[in-house]
Amino acid sequence: xxxxxxxxxxxxxxxxxxxxxxxxxxxxxxxxxxxxxxxxxxxxxxxxxxxxxxxxxxxxxxxxxxxxxxxxxxxxxxxxxxxxxxxxxxxxxxxxxxxxxxxxxxxxxxxxxxxxxxxxxxxxxxxxxxxxxxxxxxxxxxxxxxxxxxxxxxxxxxxxxxxxxxxxxxxxxxxxxxxxxxxxxxx
Amino acid sequence: xxxxxxxxxxxxxxxxxxxxxxxxxxxxxxxxxxxxxxxxxxxxxxxxxxxxxxxxxxxxxxxxxxxxxxxxxxxxxxxxxxxxxxxxxxxxxxxxxxxxxxxxxxxxxxxxxxxxxxxxxxxxxxxxxxxxxxxxxxxxxxxxxxxxxxxxxxxxxxxxxxxxxxxxxxxxxxxxxxxxxxxxxxxxxxxxxxxxxxxxxxxxxxxxxxxxxxxxxxxxxxxxxxxxxxxxxxxxxxxxxxxxxxxxxxxxxxxxxxxxxxxxxxxxxxxxxxxxxxxxxxxxxxxxxxxxxxxxxxxxxxxxxxxxxxxxxxxxxxxxxxxxxxxxxxxxxxxxxxxxxxxxxxxxxxxxxxxxxxxxxxxxxxxxxxxxxxxxxxxxxxxxxxxxxxxxxxxxxxxxxxxxxxxxxxxxxxxxxxxxxxxxxxxxxxxx
Numbered sequence: 001x002x003x004x005x006x007x008x009x010x011x012x013x014x015x016x017x018x019x020x021x022x023x024x025x026x027x028x029x030x031x032x033x034x035x036x037x038x039x040x041x042x043x044x045x046x047x048x049x050x051x052x053x054x055x056x057x058x059x060x061x062x063x064x065x066x067x068x069x070x071x072x073x074x075x076x077x078x079x080x081x082x083x084x085x086x087x088x089x090x091x092x093x094x095x096x097x098x099x100x101x102x103x104x105x106x107x108x109x110x111x112x113x114x115x116x117x118x119x120x121x122x123x124x125x126x127x128x129x130x131x132x133x134x135x136x137x138x139x140x141x142x143x144x145x146x147x148x149x150x151x152x153x154x155x156x157x158x159x160x161x162x163x164x165x166x167x168x169x170x171x172x173x174x175x176x177x178x179x180x181x182x183x184x185x186x187x
Numbered sequence: 188x189x190x191x192x193x194x195x196x197x198x199x200x201x202x203x204x205x206x207x208x209x210x211x212x213x214x215x216x217x218x219x220x221x222x223x224x225x226x227x228x229x230x231x232x233x234x235x236x237x238x239x240x241x242x243x244x245x246x247x248x249x250x251x252x253x254x255x256x257x258x259x260x261x262x263x264x265x266x267x268x269x270x271x272x273x274x275x276x277x278x279x280x281x282x283x284x285x286x287x288x289x290x291x292x293x294x295x296x297x298x299x300x301x302x303x304x305x306x307x308x309x310x311x312x313x314x315x316x317x318x319x320x321x322x323x324x325x326x327x328x329x330x331x332x333x334x335x336x337x338x339x340x341x342x343x344x345x346x347x348x349x350x351x352x353x354x355x356x357x358x359x360x361x362x363x364x365x366x367x368x369x370x371x372x373x374x375x376x377x378x379x380x381x382x383x384x385x386x387x388x389x390x391x392x393x394x395x396x397x398x399x400x401x402x403x404x405x406x407x408x409x410x411x412x413x414x415x416x417x418x419x420x421x422x423x424x425x426x427x428x429x430x431x432x433x434x435x436x437x438x439x440x441x442x443x444x445x446x447x448x449x450x451x452x453x454x455x456x457x458x459x460x461x462x463x464x465x466x467x468x469x470x471x472x473x474x475x476x477x478x479x480x481x482x483x484x485x486x487x488x489x490x491x492x493x494x495x496x497x498x499x500x501x502x503x504x505x506x507x508x509x510x511x512x513x514x515x516x517x518x519x520x521x522x523x524x525x526x527x528x529x530x531x532x533x534x535x536x537x538x539x540x541x542x543x544x545x546x547x548x549x550x551x552x553x554x555x556x557x558x559x560x561x562x563x564x565x566x567x568x569x570x571x572x573x574x575x576x577x578x579x580x581x582x583x584x585x586x587x588x589x590x591x592x593x594x595x596x597x598x599x600x601x602x603x604x605x606x607x608x609x610x611x612x613x614x615x616x617x618x619x
Contacts, residue, residue: 005335005336006282008335008336009337012333013275013279015329015332016271016298016302016305016329017268017271019325019329020268020309023309023313023315024309024313027313123314127314162313
């Protein structure tokens with residue numbers, strides 16, 4: 001057996017481990033060391049053929065002030081966050097360059113025009129067990145009709161954001177789901 | 188050569204040797220040349236192996252899709268890596284033990300699928316965003332070495348399809364060049380080690396390659412036009428660039444063995460030629476000719492346009508050196524708008540361009556027929572089809588009565604059928 005194919009194969013195997021492991025390390029670090037940020041959001045319930053059911057998470061804030069000189073810009077940007085008195089985070093401004101300090105998340109700027117920019121958050125879905133998904137769907141619809149806000153709990157570190165949980169009224173949405181399922185079984 | 192034809196050839200060798208048509212030495216060389224392929228597996232065996240791997244891999248993805256909420260994160264991550272590890276060990280055994288082709292095929296496909304499933308599960312566990320092109324890119328890049336070392340046709344097909352889909356999807360302004368379809372040619376070149384010191388790809392794979400490469404390179408050209416501040420609204424320029432690309436396809440350099448192969452095994456010539464004839468026929472209409480001249484003006488302002496023309500010039504020089512007159516005649520269709528634009532920069536000469544296209548296409552059609560009579564590689568039926576289509580296009584554009592048009596259509600149809608009949612008879616006589 002020639003050596004070169006074995007070496008190439010070994011490198012391929014190594015890469016197939018390193019790529020997911022690097023993603024795991026990066027996201028674990030954010031989950032452990034990142035600051036918790038709560039964003040008010042809205043969400044329907046779609047499906048991903050490869051990864052199953054998920055709740056599409058859409059924070060309300062999708063537009064922010066930006067430098068007026070940034071015209072028709074599309075590409076990476078940084079959303080500067082501020083935590084309000086109610087504990088909810090809001091986007092104060094968008095920067096094109098990575099800020100040296102402060103609480104910020106790397107986002108994708110869709111369009112910048114006359115001092116305003118629309119952007120996409122780096123998270124847009126929360127994956128669910130397929131048996132929980134239909135109930136989660138109903139819970140979300142009910143919650144969005146109520147006056148209380150559904151919050152995305154996100155860990156933020158060095159511009160990276162990892163979605164940790166969804167909550168309503170201070171409780172994780174999983175607890176709400178368990179309660180609903182219990183009530184449905186035992187009315 | 189397909190496995191069935193190789194088998195047939197090997198069966199004939201003893202008879203040919205007995206009858207003195209083939210020397211003993213020639214027989215040995217032929218047996219050596221086709222021995223490996225003849226002992227290889229059948230297409231059915233490879234397909235069944237690939238299907239098995241596909242089912243196992245799809246099953247894993249579906250299980251992952253269930254999302255095992257009750258388990259902790261580390262346990263779920265273990266689910267992602269264990270199938271990958273098993274598939275890697277299987278591939279390692281197949282590689283080291285010199286396994287049969289169908290086993291290599293199964294191992295490679297299974298490993299590619301488990302690598303994709305592993306990436307999908309990690310992104311599911313951490314609720315990563317929905318940028319599926321990024322996921323697809325990571326997946327096909329991690330799978331590519333399996334096509335090289337395990338010589339897998341299924342992984343090659345997956346890579347070709349995935350890269351083309353990725354390139355077409357990345358047609359979006361605002362993307363950095365390294366995330367754009369501009370890198371598609373590099374992705375395509377990345378597949379070449381698959382055939383290093385190996386037999387060239389079979390006919391089916393060639394067609395698949397040509398179709399996907401056409402899509403991917405078309406996306407790359409469109410994106411390059413956009414980088415040059417050319418909006419898609421100037422579609423005529425993009426159309427011209429695509430046609431230059433089609434001409435490059437037709438003239439793709441081949442070695443002597445490649446040139447001797449039948450047209451069926453040269454999908455780049457067939458697809459590129461069909462595009463160019465469609466383009467040429469459309470250009471025989473005056474308003475289209477005008478648009479093409481405007482397109483030539485915009486395309487020649489782009490660095491990508493000039494780059495494509497340089498590639499075309501190199502391919503033309505090589506084709507002239509190899510005396511590939513038939514493909515040169517087909518590719519020449521694309522040059523006309525550029526020449527007319529060089530002489531008359533104004534776009535008001537659309538009528539002139541349309542007239543020149545009519546004569547040029549007629550010339551190309553005749554050349555393709557006459558080359559056959561001169562005993563050179565040609566495509567007489569394609570030539571006749573071009574001439575017929577040209578007559579029909581001119582008739583459709585004329586002010587003649589329906590009766591006159593109908594008669595001309597019938598005459599052209601009968602002439603085409605008669606020519607087809609004549610060519611079939613001629614082929615049989617030449618074969619005798």
